[in-house]
Amino acid sequence: MGTPKLPERMKAQFLDAFNTPYALRETPLPKSSSEHDLLIKVDAASYCHTDAVLSSGQMAPHPPSLPHIGSHEFAGTILSTPPSSSFKIGDRVGVPGRGFHPCGTCFECLHDGWPDSDPAGFSVYCPHAKNHGINSDGGFREYAVVDERQVAKIPDGLTPVEVAPLMCAGLTVYAALKRCELKPGQRVGISGCGGGLGHLGLQFGMKMGYKVLGMDAADRPLALAKSLNTGAKIIDVRVENAEVVKKQIAEEDGKTEPGEIGLDAVIILPESQKAFDYGMALLRNHGKCVVVSFPNAGFHVNAGDLVFRDISVVGSLIGSNRVLKEMLEFCAAQGVRAITRKFPLEGLNELVSAYDKGAGGKLVIDMGMK
16 A cells, blocks of 8 residues: 555644633644654544643643643554654554654663563653653544654554553543552452543453442532443442441441451542541551542652551552553453544534533544534
């Protein structure tokens, strides 16, 4: 397949100032600047909570330069490749934000010993790498240049609209579940289970064979979580006390020793101290709290939980490219899908309005939609 003829200009949605609507206009196609660059036609681009944080000017300590093109979770079709690439024109790929042009020589890039890290020479944690949609332009445009080392082929059976939300929301919660280091049959809680990450986490957790407890504190997210019919137990933390929930777990497991009652791990998705405290209260002794959210004020941790109950608290940002490929194959094989609502590129501001109203699930720009 030869290189298709490309236009000189494309449409893109620009953030020209914080706390203002996006502006749709034409701009030149992006140019390759590395031997690892792929040019893709963007097929779908998903909206994430981080896009909302960034557009409000709260991306501390380093807000992006403006004008800016958002979206750090997108999918597309390859239009051109470097000579030595393992990809070919026409391949469909999913594109996470992190890992665009890593240096390849720093401590992070050369290390090959972290759990599920990539082979030496590439790292999503490289401090010199760019991040699509954060400190470099993202997927709210018709064409994009991406790094062949950061992307993954889309398995048969998955569409670009299904894949785009997996590039951040899916990958992040999948990696967080792996950080829990659980065995099938163990218990995990997902706080914020009805959001973009949470509703995918419910599906992943159940398909991995865990006993999953979903927690949320708003009507729409709770309704979305319950509508999935995953078999996970869903609770409204506004009305169900943590101690009562823990007693229910004790009855189900037939345990009586206080220290052994509760969840083996909990994943904290909301930027809420109440959510953090509730999740910690549900953990058994020696349990693990995996923190994904990053509120500006941080979280207050009770030292007694760490010292007397041996609770460990770890952070989880996103998965490696190795984990990305594993997750996509898992989704294709196990039928894990995001609940999505589609908008055309021209409708990005309408999408943002729906997000602000708490629409739930994942809101996605479908480039084939008019």
